[in-house]
Amino acid sequence: MSDEQRSVRTDPAEKPEPAQPESSETSPAYLYRHAGIRERDGSIPVWLMLVVIGLLIWSVYYTVRYWSAS
Known part of the structure; x- marks a missing residue:
């Protein structure tokens, strides 16, 4: 399996990606890309x-x- 195939998320139960960088002073917001x-x-x-x-x-x-x- 290539790196490109592994980076694609198809399972909605997986942990969402941060929408803001971790270094921001506020707590990070998560964005569910598909929804x-x-x-x-x-x-x-x-x-x-x-x-x-x-x-x-x-x-x-x-x-x-x-x-x-x-």
């Missing part, structure tokens, strides 16, 4: 955390209120 998706470190928005907490509280309330024996 055009860029992966990076991110944070969870506050509104989304509030939604998750609200749904957890509602599920406990619903369980206690409507699934109780009384």
